[in-house]
Amino acid sequence: MKYLLVLLLAGLTSSAQIQKEQLNLMPWPQSIALNDGNFALTKNFKVNVTGNPNPRIFGGVTRFLRRLDGRAGIFFEQGFITKLNEVPSAELQINCTKSGKIGLYEDESYHLDIKQNKITINATSDLGALHGLETLLQMLQNNNTSFYFPNAQISDFPRFTWRGLMIDAARHFQPIDVIKRNIDGLAAMKMNVFHWHLVDDQGWRIEMKKHPKLIELASDGMYYTQEEIKNIVKYADERGILIVPEIDVPGHGSAILTAYPEIGSKVITLTGGTSEKNIQGTAIATYGIERNAGIFSPTLDPSNPKTYQLLSELFDEVCPLFPGAYFHIGGDENEGKDWDANPKIQEFKKKNNLATNHELQTYFTMQLVPMLKKHGKQLMGWEEILTKNMSKEAIIHSWRGPNEGVVAGQSLVDAVKKGYKTVLSNGFYIDLMYPVASHYLNDPMPKGADLSTEEKARILGGEATMWTELASPTTIDSRVWPRTAAIAERLWSAENITDVENMRKRLDVVSFRLEELGLTHIRNKEVILRNVANNQNTNALDEFTNVCEPLKGYKRNKGGTEYQMYSPLTLFADACTPDSKDSLAFDEAVNQYLANKTPENKAKVAAFFTKWIAINKGLNELSKNAPLVQPVLPLAQKLNDASQELLLVLDNKSTLKADDLKSLIEQCDSKDHADVELGVYTSLKKLL
């Protein structure tokens, strides 16, 4: 509220000096000083580039101009920037010392200096300059009639070198335009790694010219052509983003084994009368593309030379598509059931002195190291690859936590202590629908651990992981954004930037601005609600999304079989997001009221109840001609009932016994309806 007031006042006079607290920068820069005065934006605004940058800077500047122009509606004269020193007199001067190399450890720093009549961005490489342009866009201010940049000096650089987002394109396939717009989002948030999960039980997504069976049999026709992949790699390079592809082996193997069952681990013992091919008393199992979510047994056979022959050939075709130095081979969630049941594999373990399935998997993984090295690639894998014989060059991707029965991020500490480089994803599982604060406060640098400087240096950074069992092309953006922007800040900004409330304020604005990149996290909510409402007015539904959140963790899609991977996600829950807006506002109102029971504070709380009672009425009206509203009604009814009673409680008019009131409120803790829960429940309980 204080901020709002200051903003409104600032809006009234063009020369009002802006305060740091009013800026909506994200990630927050390492150093910023505001000075008196402003740079006024005009139609003649022009940019000039000098130095020795990579040519990607020209496209970057052109896109910057278009976005700035879109916000300001000024129609700049300058069109496309195509060469060095094109407009020496330009107001914005960008100088880069050298061409930036896509990858880790590149100098991404920049200095942005905004003066009354001149703006300069100085950076070692164009990658830093691109970051500087994003900051400049975020510096844009306005009064009632025009736009300007406040005079400032900013020096900035990232805290971690690996600032990534993973998108799973295997479960719900995500078309090229989804990937592109999310890469734009990454670049806007100064992130630099896009981890592309391309193969899983539910599909193989890479066109293979030498092994066409993989797409013919294991993609449902949903895959990226090699040309498309090359285009995406180029697109990412132009935006300073490294692409790390992933082919998940030896587990999560249903798709690969659908095409090549002969390298699977499953044994079928023939008892006669089967139509399957007879091979010395056992038969090759058949596999199918997995349609459900979960952990499945199909696993590559590590004892079969053909397995390595095929993988080597696959890497030979896939690696050249990705110029980056890292290749993710998955390695997670291999439960070893089919290995245990296969006598040939057991024999192989014995012969090779491999005591456990873990050791067997390490044997398997170590065969892949040279296949990748041949193409100049370093192997990366999920933390399960971390065993005593694993190559020290492997990068360990830490992901497990309490959900998997282990200590959160323990593998990260283990890895760096053993000399491995590592990336943290535990705590950054954005598909699990946890609130933004939980991700924001999740630091890759472990608080309690006793780590040496050298060990700390092995912590490369972190990565948000967007698994797509429950995200379609229509909904994925609202699962990735805006929470990934907060993760970006964790990975870029100083360790002590941890004020959640301040982050939320900035995130609202950042989220709005991400729309200009084509991201659909805001706009597609109404699309889903219109479908749910059957083209009736969506107001009641819209209001209800403000207190509802999708079930968290793994509570939605129980057993992984409620929805198939081809099921469209067009339900009320798909329009909801974590951090439901009114839940936060309600909590604040409740806290204020409990601290100070003034009539004003009471009225604020009561207003929510009145609103929720009206929502329930609205949803009931709507449901008369909208079957998809029906599943939402019981939860709205529960909130209505609690609200009705709490209104009486506020006025000391309730005649309900304490226990009955408690149970009325506890009904609101339901997770049984429409795959959502009420974000207001904990605040309601405070009123008991």
Add this chain to the structure above:
Amino acid sequence: MKYLLVLLLAGLTSSAQIQKEQLNLMPWPQSIALNDGNFALTKNFKVNVTGNPNPRIFGGVTRFLRRLDGRAGIFFEQGFITKLNEVPSAELQINCTKSGKIGLYEDESYHLDIKQNKITINATSDLGALHGLETLLQMLQNNNTSFYFPNAQISDFPRFTWRGLMIDAARHFQPIDVIKRNIDGLAAMKMNVFHWHLVDDQGWRIEMKKHPKLIELASDGMYYTQEEIKNIVKYADERGILIVPEIDVPGHGSAILTAYPEIGSKVITLTGGTSEKNIQGTAIATYGIERNAGIFSPTLDPSNPKTYQLLSELFDEVCPLFPGAYFHIGGDENEGKDWDANPKIQEFKKKNNLATNHELQTYFTMQLVPMLKKHGKQLMGWEEILTKNMSKEAIIHSWRGPNEGVVAGQSLVDAVKKGYKTVLSNGFYIDLMYPVASHYLNDPMPKGADLSTEEKARILGGEATMWTELASPTTIDSRVWPRTAAIAERLWSAENITDVENMRKRLDVVSFRLEELGLTHIRNKEVILRNVANNQNTNALDEFTNVCEPLKGYKRNKGGTEYQMYSPLTLFADACTPDSKDSLAFDEAVNQYLANKTPENKAKVAAFFTKWIAINKGLNELSKNAPLVQPVLPLAQKLNDASQELLLVLDNKSTLKADDLKSLIEQCDSKDHADVELGVYTSLKKLL
């Protein structure tokens, strides 16, 4: 209102018999009979395909299942349909006699029969079956808890064989995803031609491997790769859509001549001291990609053998990308200025007995005929190619009308009388922002003309043309849809289906359903308004779009130089569309009031004024922190002033002289603010 009531009642009882008038089919089928009873949709709903269809039917059925499932939220068990007779017992049986060929004159008819427990679609070809599936989707009804199809028998076929949409990808480049979702829209509306305007003064959009200069110098990096084009052609084929590519020559030549100035017509007479290359006293002019909108002089030199050499090579590379039998060569708006000024060209004309520039252009065009025929392509061109020596095989694309100083559609009559086949676009210029009714009532079959059966048969159909001087990827869908759906009905349905009010009612629902294809015509409005509002509440802006329409005809972007082709279109006008919602509702209220001045009717009219006064207030509030709202204010003020006074008039309390009231209302006829006009003006005038 009557419809609404019937719908609501229908919603209450699942077995209520639906009436034809309640169906929201578009295009309306040739024959439909409703029967008692319904087919209830369940999770087990399955489809089976038999006969000899093209395999495109399998993808078509799979997409049908996903869309139906998305609407009903049922999560069908059936996933992907991949072969014939997969589920013989399925409830929906589709039989096709033969494989449909993409092109004109194919049998696209179908018979859809919905019975209590069985639905059948019988069609000659899979193209007809795809149309049948679209009709079935439109037949979906619901009560309060479930979805069903009413029993019915439908026999259907198109009135015209050419039902097209042109998208201009040269002015504002339109990325692949824009093209794909619009192709989906065409298929949903049973259209069958996508005309892709790929080259114009503002850019060459086709990757050329043998002539890379065209994309290096004349595309600004915005072009389709050949692989992308092939993918789009395949995508269109899978949806029954023919692609007709266009390379516009000899006029609209700035892009081609930017890469190949040596085949341009412009003469530069050397007067010394120039840096340009000296060729016997004249020099080759330099050309640049055009940044403005309009008609420009750069024109290919028809007297230069190199021109034909180059064009022949270009066609050799481009034609194989498009398997269809038609190639559009433009041919429009060549004003001949550079020809007149070029002595060499004048000499050439004389030598070849070409009396006029028209004859010279015909000479030019005739050289292209064999170049295209070599690749099995028939030449098509805008109506200017229609001259006495033009090959009778050429298809004449009729487009000019009063805007161009000629009788609307006259060239269509001329063409068929002279033996040419023809397609109508005059009256279908959707970029001009005319109301849907004007397009809907524009019949390719001219009313008054005395045409023989043979001549009539030469009228192939019509095509909506979406020029993109004022349409970006963010806004184009709202310019194309939903009006193109009404054009689709004109081209498919019987001649006597012309009830505008009934069409509007159906169009509302059809427009909503088009969203599921990814079309952004509804959702992107808020995106633009959020930007205009500077992330403040958009309600007032949203309400104001309901009475504002973008300037019509060629009134926006005066002189073609206000906006450059690279300017983003993020203004209030870009969020507005023709047929502003409240303008229609207000007109109805005014008519009712004037016919019968009851207090109720007066109150209805007054409610609009009250709303508009509130909008003005809201916009003024908003503008305090939103510079892009400023240009909108004067118009809102004018509507406010008229509304204030008309409220008094309604109550007989106005003290204004008749002339002053008139001028107060006439102020609302303004076209001077924010590139929009008030859709309510004509209705306001009725109140004088």
